[in-house]
Amino acid sequence: MDGAELAGKIFYTWLTLVLGFILLPSAFGVSLGISEIYMKILVKTLEWATIRIEKGASKESVLKNSASVGIIQRDESPMEKGLSGLRGRDFELSDVFYFSKKGLEAIVEDEVTQRFSSEELVSWNLLTRTNVNFHYVSLRLTAVWVLGVLLRYCVLLPLRVTLAFIGISLLVIGTTLVGQLPDNSLKSRLSELVHLTCCRICVRALSGTIRYHNKQYRPQKGGICVANHTSPIDVLILTTDGCYAMVGQVHGGLMGIIQRAMVKACPHVWFERSEMKDRHLVTKRLKEHIADKKKLPILIFPEGTCINNTSVMMFKKGSFEIGGTIHPVAIKYNPQFGDAFWNSSKFSMVSYLLRVMTSWAIVCDVWYMPPMTREEGEDAVRFANRVKSAIAVQGGLTELPWDGGLKRAKVKDTFKEEQQKNYSKMIVGNGSVTSELD
Amino acid sequence: MGSRASTLLRDEELEEIKKETGFSHSQITRLYSRFTSLDKGENGTLRAKKWVTLTLVYVDREHGHRLATPFPKQKDYVPEDPSCTWLKPFPVYRNSLRGSAETDLTSTHEDTGLIPGLAHREDFQRIPELAINPLGDRIINAFFPEGEDQVNFRGFMRTLAHFRPIEDNEKSKDMNGPEPLNSRSNKLHFAFRLYDLDKDDKISRDELLQVLRMMVGVNISDEQLGSIADRTIQEADQDGDSAISFTEFVKVLEKVDVEQKMSIRFLH
Numbered sequence: 001m002d003g004a005e006l007a008g009k010i011f012y013t014w015l016t017l018v019l020g021f022i023l024l025p026s027a028f029g030v031s032l033g034i035s036e037i038y039m040k041i042l043v044k045t046l047e048w049a050t051i052r053i054e055k056g057a058s059k060e061s062v063l064k065n066s067a068s069v070g071i072i073q074r075d076e077s078p079m080e081k082g083l084s085g086l087r088g089r090d091f092e093l094s095d096v097f098y099f100s101k102k103g104l105e106a107i108v109e110d111e112v113t114q115r116f117s118s119e120e121l122v123s124w125n126l127l128t129r130t131n132v133n134f135h136y137v138s139l140r141l142t143a144v145w146v147l148g149v150l151l152r153y154c155v156l157l158p159l160r161v162t163l164a165f166i167g168i169s170l171l172v173i174g175t176t177l178v179g180q181l182p183d184n185s186l187k188s189r190l191s192e193l194v195h196l197t198c199c200r201i202c203v204r205a206l207s208g209t210i211r212y213h214n215k216q217y218r219p220q221k222g223g224i225c226v227a228n229h230t231s232p233i234d235v236l237i238l239t240t241d242g243c244y245a246m247v248g249q250v251h252g253g254l255m256g257i258i259q260r261a262m263v264k265a266c267p268h269v270w271f272e273r274s275e276m277k278d279r280h281l282v283t284k285r286l287k288e289h290i291a292d293k294k295k296l297p298i299l300i301f302p303e304g305t306c307i308n309n310t311s312v313m314m315f316k317k318g319s320f321e322i323g324g325t326i327h328p329v330a331i332k333y334n335p336q337f338g339d340a341f342w343n344s345s346k347f348s349m350v351s352y353l354l355r356v357m358t359s360w361a362i363v364c365d366v367w368y369m370p371p372m373t374r375e376e377g378e379d380a381v382r383f384a385n386r387v388k389s390a391i392a393v394q395g396g397l398t399e400l401p402w403d404g405g406l407k408r409a410k411v412k413d414t415f416k417e418e419q420q421k422n423y424s425k426m427i428v429g430n431g432s433v434t435s436e437l438d
Numbered sequence: 439m440g441s442r443a444s445t446l447l448r449d450e451e452l453e454e455i456k457k458e459t460g461f462s463h464s465q466i467t468r469l470y471s472r473f474t475s476l477d478k479g480e481n482g483t484l485r486a487k488k489w490v491t492l493t494l495v496y497v498d499r500e501h502g503h504r505l506a507t508p509f510p511k512q513k514d515y516v517p518e519d520p521s522c523t524w525l526k527p528f529p530v531y532r533n534s535l536r537g538s539a540e541t542d543l544t545s546t547h548e549d550t551g552l553i554p555g556l557a558h559r560e561d562f563q564r565i566p567e568l569a570i571n572p573l574g575d576r577i578i579n580a581f582f583p584e585g586e587d588q589v590n591f592r593g594f595m596r597t598l599a600h601f602r603p604i605e606d607n608e609k610s611k612d613m614n615g616p617e618p619l620n621s622r623s624n625k626l627h628f629a630f631r632l633y634d635l636d637k638d639d640k641i642s643r644d645e646l647l648q649v650l651r652m653m654v655g656v657n658i659s660d661e662q663l664g665s666i667a668d669r670t671i672q673e674a675d676q677d678g679d680s681a682i683s684f685t686e687f688v689k690v691l692e693k694v695d696v697e698q699k700m701s702i703r704f705l706h
Contacts, residue, residue, distance in 0.1 A: 071465070071472060071704065071705060072704050073705060074703075075702075075703070091650070091666045091670060092670075093629075093633075093670060093674070093687065093691060094629070094691050094699065096573060096629050096632050096633070096649070097629060097696070098699070099571055099577070100580075100601075100628065100629060100700065101601065101701075101702060102571055103568055103571045103573060103574060103577035104577065104598065104601050105567075105702055106567035106571065107562065107577075108469065108472060108598065108702065108704075109472065110566070110567045111567065112565070113476075113564065113565055113566075114475070117475065402566060406566050410569065415566075415570040416569070416571075416655070418570075419570055420572050420653065420655030420657060421657050423572065423653055423654060424654040424655065424658050427654070427666070428658055428662060
């Protein structure tokens with residue numbers, strides 16, 4: 001019986017500690033400064049490790065680390081220059097040179113597929129999962145790594161799991177309860193409270209350190225907030241600083257449970273990406289939503305899929321057609337402390353969360369940017385691109401024209417046809433290309 | 439992930455590739471990690487379908503290759519061939535065993551227990567920038583000789599080597615050794631094979647038309663394309679067989695800067 005009693009006591013003390021030091025402060029949005037101290041120690045340790053690794057590394061491995069720079073230097077010259085011809089020149093047998101060079105370059109290194117897998121690190125961050133690049137350096141470094149493993153798995157992980165469990169169950173229970181209330185201002189205020197509190201708890205469960213920049217541009221009610229997308233954590237990070245009505249893909253599993261609970265309290269819109277009917281419905285709902293200036297700003301990730309936080313891919317035009325004010329937000333995670341990218345084809349939501357909870361921390365910058373509106377005569381696609389560029393510049397991300405949907409689907413034939421058309425124009429001149437095939 | 443490759447690639451193999459293709463050590467390891475990342479694919483279903491659990495593995499001492507054969511027989515099966523020195527259960531992709539009794543495991547690593555060494559046609563087709571290339575399919579084909587649908591790292595590197603720039607010290611090399619893969623003639627041969635669909639060492643009018651059609655899509659009429667093909671063949675044909683042989687192909691492209699146009703700037 002003693003054993004059970006002891007276990008009960010430990011559990012009780014544990015819960016009290018968690019409740020007293022983390023839950024209560026997070027409910028009221030204050031910080032005790034413990035995580036700040038942790039972060040300071042962490043930064044110092046990683047800096048030290050980097051120096052050790054650089055010292056210990058031979059010349060060769062320094063070379064290898066430059067792998068993240070690239071394998072080749074691409075020839076970016078456009079087709080006209082690559083084929084060194086003017087419009088209206090004749091076909092030459094050597095024209096295949098250009099296409100083969102382009103093709104081989106894409107095989108060796110392409111812009112798109114590498115964005116769907118984790119970013120490469122410049123220096124080892126003392127996590128076992130990323131040390132493929134780095135070999136044994138010194139005893140001291142190994143000792144620090146062992147300490148790190150113990151800390152992460154024996155202290156941080158149980159703490160974080162407890163927090164996440166409490167946070168998520170509170171969210172599900174809270175939103176379900178609030179959902180029972182009739183629609184009025186009390187309901188929306190309560191719902192906001194539940195969302196904010198639970199998100200703060202969950203962010204603490206990930207040891208999230210978030211710096212918000214330009215708070216004066218925080219998305220206003222009745223507006224649309226668009227951000228680059230790395231992981232479902234994005235939502236937590238943004239909601240910690242203010243509530244949003246969310247729009248997104250329906251998920252199953254843990255995400256599904258959370259989604260279904262949340263929608264009861266707050267007018268989130270969940271839809272099935274592949275259903276045309278759903279998409280029309282979403283547009284309609286969005287229009288209604290932004291017409292009412294009292295409603296929460298809508299949060300949309302127009303890339304439609306998670307990218308590994310090195311680049312911003314094509315913004316789908318849907319959210320830019322509705323009109324209204326767009327509040328762009330750039331989110332940039334610091335990969336040194338843990339990989340925030342959710343590779344949904346490789347990891348389920350739960351195993352992804354466990355991976356995050358066993359890394360050092362989630363550190364990120366959030367930049368609120370000045371609101372943007374569609375200019376006179378500007379179409380939705382061009383507007384979407386303008387917003388995308390702004391986010392890319394602010395977040396220090398590479399801007400790519402490609403559709404993030406390529407993660408799941410094949411590239412559309414129209415892009416190939418475009419290439420063929422350009423080439424045709426070159427070898428027969430403008431006039432004779434059948435223009436009705438546009 | 440530069441140096442994971444170096445732990446998976448065996449040193450002697452790396453040396454052989456270095457000698458054959460002329461790539462440097464660090465280039466090979468970087469290209470190897472690219473190759474394995476191509477192989478993985480994104481959705482993981484391809485991998486799951488290909489997985490088969492056990493095979494027999496043994497060493498072909500004569501060629502230094504490790505071979506795998508599907509696990510068909512009783513547990514104590516021993517290959518009769520005396521050059522087979524050991525035997526061990528080994529997981530292998532189903533696809534890599536299809537069609538042949540034995541699979542070369544030379545580019546695998548025992549400890550990882552899987553073959554990262556094979557890329558398939560679909561793996562290439564998933565690269566969007568290649569999928570929009572009008573000649574994408576022909577280029578992919580260049581990696582898969584003799585109608586196979588998989589390529590190992592060695593073969594992959596051999597094809598890539600055609601696009602290595604010709605360095606100054608290679609130009610003056612003595613003519614005794616085998617011709618390097620990135621020579622002008624081999625670069626031209628690569629281009630020639632893009633046209634030569636039936637591999638009879640001749641580009642017929644029909645083949646030229648088909649490749650032209652790939653390049654222009656629906657934008658040019660049959661008639662116009664026909665006249666382009668006729669003119670091209672007429673200009674190149676010297677022996678009057680209404681087709682372009684490799685010698686004629688080389689002659690036509692005599693003045694073209696092949697070295698520059700068919701070279702990729704690989705970083706060191």
